[in-house]
Amino acid sequence: MSSGFRQPAFRDELPPAADIIGENPAPRLTTMYRRIWFETMHEMPFVNTALSVEALGFQRWQPGNPATTDPAAALLDGHPGAAAPAPAGDWIGAVITPWFINVFLLPGGGSLWSDRRRGERCWLEFPIGPLEFIADHDPTAEVATFQYCPLFAPPSEFSSQTAARAAALAALAAMFEPLPGAPRSAAAPSTRKPGSSRRAFFRRISQG
Template identity: 35%
Template sequence: MTPGGPEAGFAADARPACGSCGAVYDPAAGDPGREVPPGTPFGSLPDYWRCPGCGGPQHGFTVLEPPGADPMDARVAALTASYRLIAERDMIGVPICNAALSVEPVGFRPYGPGWIGCVIAPWFLNAVLIPGDPALWSALRDGDKTEVALPSGAYRFTAARLGVLGTLAVIPLASAMNVFADQEDARAAALLALDQLMREPEPAPHPGKPPATPAENDAEPAKPALSRRSLFGGGRR
């Protein structure tokens, strides 16, 4: 996915601004001096296009948000719009897709360098870390690995560029989407996976404390199993 591709996450008439110098790109005007004709949406800009004000990259542009708007909500909305466009344009009828599912963000919350949650799509279930700074992982190419520490441990995330959102860090959580009967089933799996990713490990037993008796072990709540959906396919270090 290139920075100027239609997956950029903006509406066709959006007028995004450069986060470095404030220059605004107007799709109605285009940028004829850089061979961009009037009527070109930001998502259709060529890869070579840079900010005319400071030369900054396309991923440095964001839609101007109303005062008081939640930046997480804006980025999750852009993420969702991007994948819905891909679903409608490229994935209809593709055998790996589960026709019972649709694109949906699940459980996003602030974490570390940005926001983490899950995304359900007919062809994947991923944990996704959206960087607050779109340039954070700009040196990574699609498919590169980067290690990120979560409360439950360190995981190898895969880099995935997505327009103005920059480079996302993702973990595939399901090996095949046909294991889900419907959207509710996929949503439950996403929430379960996210809960396990963000759960602090159990504290080690206190030195000198006697081991738990069989009765005490039986009284502990069972941890939910993820094997049926093949979650966390090799992502954890």
Template identity: 30%
Template sequence: MNARHSSAGWLQHPGAALEQAYRHIQHTRMQGIPILNPAICVESVGFRRYQGWWAGVLITPWFINLMLLPADAPLPDGPAGEERLVALPEGIMPFLPGSEDSIGPYLMCSLFSPLPQFADQQSARDTASEVLRLLFEIPAPPAATPAGPDLSRRRLFGLGGA
């Protein structure tokens, strides 16, 4: 196990370890598989802490996945191989459990697989960043409108003062 990873979870940002693990997978288990997009390389994008987990996107030549790894909190539990629904700020997403010896347990939500629609690394990175923005950016509350009409229920029904 990596020094940044304990049995409880990732103590530090998992991006570099994920990249190393998936580059190894690319050059071993995925070697020669025709679905690999040669314009795309392994890259972690936008990992941040969220509810005791690390959440971000992993780009590989064969998929782009939203990933959750444990940090301070365990991952949602469930039967082996079964989907787990995880509430994110902008919606509930389905995740499948996985594990690799070098990184431990994780949850993954497939965003794209395979990747023929991506011409280059920058387009994959931009897509990953936009997905994270859409899922995790909590919209700001609407600004108060200055001196507009009083639309309170009491005023509308003639129960308020003049």
């Protein structure tokens, strides 16, 4: 047996370079997951029918800069994702569905995004510390390429859309708040262990 690392029998090919998304992606994500809900997910036994599909809190963010908008401002006038974006940076926001609540990263021209194979995991640095994201790619979908950080799957603990929305916005806010004593620049190399950052992240969500 070779002493080298064993390679998986199958790996997805690296997808084409993702197109930069210039406009707030929340409407496209909402359309995509509503379609998935009606086509394939609505009869699944683990879904939470108290929840509906909603993309919210999307803003552009660049490592090393402060968050450009308050995530809650993305609910202006009752329209998810209505806040005006900053001129540069990749898109960060949340998506609620009856079967998951996740934070999403989409390419907006910033330095946080990098093209990755479907299913590939990576740790990305935020003010709270490194958080793990998973790449996905479907060239036939309304949003072909994105990365996501799982929050709740399935989101069975939520009794209403209001509660799910509050948890999603709390997660977004927590990402941009450094831990006590940590440097405020997200561009600085992290000395924090990924696991500790993730635990702190979920503690802040639960306290939100």
